[in-house]
Amino acid sequence: MKIVNKNGQKPNHARYRKVLEAKAEEVRRSMSAQKAAQVVARLDVPSDEGDLSQQHHEEWIFLNRNTIDMKLLREVSDALHRIDQDTYGICMECDEPISAKRLDAVPWARFCVTCQELISTRIADGELVEYQEADR
Numbered sequence: 001m002k003i004v005n006k007n008g009q010k011p012n013h014a015r016y017r018k019v020l021e022a023k024a025e026e027v028r029r030s031m032s033a034q035k036a037a038q039v040v041a042r043l044d045v046p047s048d049e050g051d052l053s054q055q056h057h058e059e060w061i062f063l064n065r066n067t068i069d070m071k072l073l074r075e076v077s078d079a080l081h082r083i084d085q086d087t088y089g090i091c092m093e094c095d096e097p098i099s100a101k102r103l104d105a106v107p108w109a110r111f112c113v114t115c116q117e118l119i120s121t122r123i124a125d126g127e128l129v130e131y132q133e134a135d136r
């Protein structure tokens with residue numbers, strides 16, 4: 001008999017779901033806080049060229065930071081989707097279970113440590129730009 005809870009999920013998955021949902025909430029909040037900060041910053045209309053380029057620089061930082069948040073948010077929601085599909089915690093590269101230690105550190109991990117290192121090396125070598133899921 002399989003060990004499942006009332007929702008038919010593995011108990012660990014329910015725990016990771018909570019962690020992931022909290023993380024998604026945290027990222028969303030951080031993103032809207034940044035948006036609010038940007039709106040406030042925009043109220044200061046730049047008076048000369050120097051201020052303008054400074055503002056461009058700040059916008060670039062803002063966009064860059066937001067891109068990282070967006071990416072993380074997507075990783076987290078993909079992980080939640082994998083819990084729904086019951087494929088959570090399985091390496092997408094070698095189909096081996098990802099260790100609990102790794103999932104505790106990175107709950108949205110797609111790959112086991114071995115595959116992640118291989119992929120990182122391939123990205124560093126310029127062989128891969130970014131890992132894309134095959135079914136997209």
Ligand SMILES: [Zn+2]
Nearest residue numbers: 091094112115
């Ligand atoms: Zn793997």
